[in-house]
Amino acid sequence: MEPTGDLLTALDAVLGDTSGAELQRLAARLTAAYRGDALPGEVLDSPAAARAYAAYRMPATSAAVRAALQATFGPAPGAEGDGGWRAPRTLLDVGGGTGGALWAAAAVLPGLTAATVLDRSQDALALGRELAARGPAGPVRDATFTPGRIGAELPAADLVTMAYVLAELPPDARRGLVGAVRADTVVVVEPGTPAGHRRVLEARAVLVGRGFRVVAPCPHDLGCPLDVPGDWCHFAARLPRSSRHRQAKGGTLGWEDEKFSYVAATRGPAGPGPGRIVRHPYLRKGLVELTVCDRPPGISRRTVSKRQGTTYRAARDAGWGDPWPPED
Ligand SMILES: C[S@@+](CC[C@H](N)C(=O)[O-])C[C@H]1O[C@@H](n2cnc3c(N)ncnc32)[C@H](O)[C@@H]1O
Numbered sequence: 001m002e003p004t005g006d007l008l009t010a011l012d013a014v015l016g017d018t019s020g021a022e023l024q025r026l027a028a029r030l031t032a033a034y035r036g037d038a039l040p041g042e043v044l045d046s047p048a049a050a051r052a053y054a055a056y057r058m059p060a061t062s063a064a065v066r067a068a069l070q071a072t073f074g075p076a077p078g079a080e081g082d083g084g085w086r087a088p089r090t091l092l093d094v095g096g097g098t099g100g101a102l103w104a105a106a107a108v109l110p111g112l113t114a115a116t117v118l119d120r121s122q123d124a125l126a127l128g129r130e131l132a133a134r135g136p137a138g139p140v141r142d143a144t145f146t147p148g149r150i151g152a153e154l155p156a157a158d159l160v161t162m163a164y165v166l167a168e169l170p171p172d173a174r175r176g177l178v179g180a181v182r183a184d185t186v187v188v189v190e191p192g193t194p195a196g197h198r199r200v201l202e203a204r205a206v207l208v209g210r211g212f213r214v215v216a217p218c219p220h221d222l223g224c225p226l227d228v229p230g231d232w233c234h235f236a237a238r239l240p241r242s243s244r245h246r247q248a249k250g251g252t253l254g255w256e257d258e259k260f261s262y263v264a265a266t267r268g269p270a271g272p273g274p275g276r277i278v279r280h281p282y283l284r285k286g287l288v289e290l291t292v293c294d295r296p297p298g299i300s301r302r303t304v305s306k307r308q309g310t311t312y313r314a315a316r317d318a319g320w321g322d323p324w325p326p327e328d
Contacts, residue, residue, distance in 0.1 A: 006103070006107075006135060006136055007058070007059060007062055007100075007103045007131070007135075008059060008240070008242045008245070009134070010131045010132075010134040010135055011054060011055060011058070011059070011131065011242070011244065011245075012242055012244055013134055014054075014127070014130050014131055014134065015051055015054065015055055015244060018051055018055070020244075022048075023051070023052055023055050023056070023244070026048055026049060026051070026052030026056075027052050027055065027056040029049070029052070030043060030049070030052055030053060030056060030057070031056075034167075042120070042121070043168075044097060044119075044121040044123055044124040045121065045123065046123055047123045047126070047127070049123065050097075050098060050121065050123040050124045050126070050127040051127060053097065053098060053124065054098045054127055054131065055244055055245060056245075057100075057164075058097070058098050058099075058100045059100075059239055059241075059242075059245060060237075060239060060256065060258035061097075061100040061101070061163055061164050061189075061258070062100035062101065062103050062104045063104070063237040063238075063239040063258055064163070064189050064237045064258045064260035064262070065100060065101040065104040065105070065161060065163050065187070065189050066104035066107060066108055066237065067235065067237040067260070067321065068187055068189050068216070068260070068262040068264060069104055069105060069108040069109065069161075069187060069264075070108055071216040071217060071262075071264070071276075071321060071323075072185070072187055072215050072216045072264035073086050073108060073109065074086065074327075084268060084269075085158075085184045085185050085266045085267070085268025085269070085270065086268070087109070087111040088109060088111065088112060088157075088158035088159035088184065088185060089111055089112060089113050089114065089158050090112075090113070090114045090115070090116075090157040090158045090159070091105050091109075091112055091114070091115040091116070091139070091157055091158070091159050091160075091161065092115075092116050092118065092154065092155055092156075092157035092159070092160045092161075092183070093105075093115065093116070093117045093118065093160075093161045093162075093163070094118050094150065094154065094160060094161070094162045094165060094177065094181070095118070095119055095120075095150060095162060095163070095164075095165030095168065096117035096118060096119050096128070096145075096161075096163075097117075097119055097121065097124040097128065098124050098125075098127050098128040098131060099117045099128035099131060099132055099140075099143065099145070100163065101117075101161040101163045101189075102115050102117055102128075102132065102139070102140060102143050103132075103135065103140055105139070105159065105161065106135070106136065106138060106139045106140045109159075112138075112139045112159075113138075113139060114139060114142070114143075114144075115139040115140075115142075115143040115144070116143065116144045116145075116146055116155060116157070117143055117144070117145045117146065118146050118147075118148040118154070118155075119145075119146075119147070119148070120147065120148065120149050120150075122147055125145040125146070125147060126145075128143075128145050129145045132145070150165075150169065150173060150177050151173065151176065151177075153180070154180060154181060154182060155182075156182035156183065157182070157183050158183065158184050158185065159183060159184070159185045159186075159187065160181045160182075160183035160185075160186045160187070161186075161187045161188075161189070162177070162178075162181075162186070162187075162188045162189070162203075163188075163189040164189065164190060164191065166178075166188065166190055166199045166200075166202075166203065167190060167191065167195070167196065167199065171202075174199065174202060174203070175202065175206055178202075178203045178206040178207060179206050179210065183267075184266060184267050184268050185215070185264065185265070185266040185267070185268065186207060186212065186264070186265055186266075187262065187263075187264045188200055188203045188204075188262060188263050188264075189260055189261070189262040190260065190261050190262070191259065191260060191261070192232075192234030192235065192236070192258075192259030192260045192261050193232070193234070193259070193261075194232045196232075196234070196260070196261045197226070197227075197232035197233055197234060197261040198227075198232075200233075200261045200262060200263050201224055201227055201263075203263060204218075204224075204263040204265065207263070207265040208221050208265070211267065212265035212266060212267055213265060213266055213267075213270050213272075214263060214264070214265050214273070215264045215265060215266050215270050215273055216262070216263075216264045216273055216276070217233065217235070217262065217263070217264075217273075217276045217278075217293070217321070218263070218273065218276070218293065219272055219273045219274055219275050219276065219293065219294055219295045220272060220273075220295050220296070220297055222296070222297045223297055224297070225293060225297050225298050225299050226278065226293070226299065232261065233261055233278060233293070234259050234260060234261045235259070235260060235261070235262070235278075235320060235321040236257040236258065236259050236260075236320060236321070237257070237258045237260065238255055238256070238257050238258075239255065239256060239258060240254060240255050241253065241254055241255060241256055272295065273323070274323035274324065274325065274327055275292045275293060275294035275295070275323065275324045275325070276292065276293050276294075276321065276322070276323055276324065277290050277291065277292055277318055277319070277320055277321060277322050277323075277324050278291050278292065278293045278299065278320070278321075279291035279320060280319075280320045281315065281318055281319065281320070283316065286305060286306040287303055287304065287305050287306070288303070288304045288312065288315035288316055288318075289301060289302070289303050289304075290302045290303075290304065290315060290318065290324060292324045294324075302315075302324075311325075314326045
């Protein structure tokens, strides 16, 4: 489960005086705006809408970005000063809203020293600032929240994240944004739906066309074998729900799974990535069945039996979204 504890604590403190009924009403409005394929328009257009977004969506979007960053930079990303693409020092989060990706990046990247969250919604930025002031010392607390519109020139950064934002842009603006980013590494995260996956593939094509190499989740830069009718590449990040989060969602479970699609690409000296488990592993007595996306582009089923010793133990411990074969 993604440990989003610091963020949930800050949300509880900042949203403490919003009633559960009010959050549910506002969250229902957000759901209506984001449902379907139509562009949602300007959704975070009031302090109340920003608060509902933070209660209802921010922990989940942050957990999805965190999982994508972990897959991109590895369990032990480079430390500050090693200078490689795996140790970004500066972050620009485009369409960053209340700052979910900022919290995720700070948790995953120990070398991060400076971060900027750019968004058109003053209300989302104001709430993002308020939350970040209660965050851990370092890039979260020191982050800059900047008003800005996608389409204007973007500042350069080692790492650029774009989470759940392409869905809000028309196709030309989506391609224009990905084409204009100035970064060593770009991570795009979208909802784990067929439409979200299509937007991720579109961004991936633009990045590859600009000379970036795909680092995750794909083990290659070629065509996606899951780009077929009725299928799509997506993963899940499990996160705990606070009581406020449960109120906003009108749910009772203590956790939720956020489904997401993503792509990470870099200009740095990255080799081709490992294969990746693209479905929940299926465990049977003495056997683990894995569905793996691998090179050359293709999906294959691997059955690992108990007789395979170490490989079996690795398969038993492996999860949806993990690399396969396991990295050393
Ligand atoms: C669904 S929210 C995602 C927020 C955040 N990235 C996250 O993952 O929680 C989409 C964000 O994109 C911003 N946005 C949409 N179109 C924009 C534009 N043209 N310029 C700047 N921000 C934009 C919205 O204001 C909103 O904060």
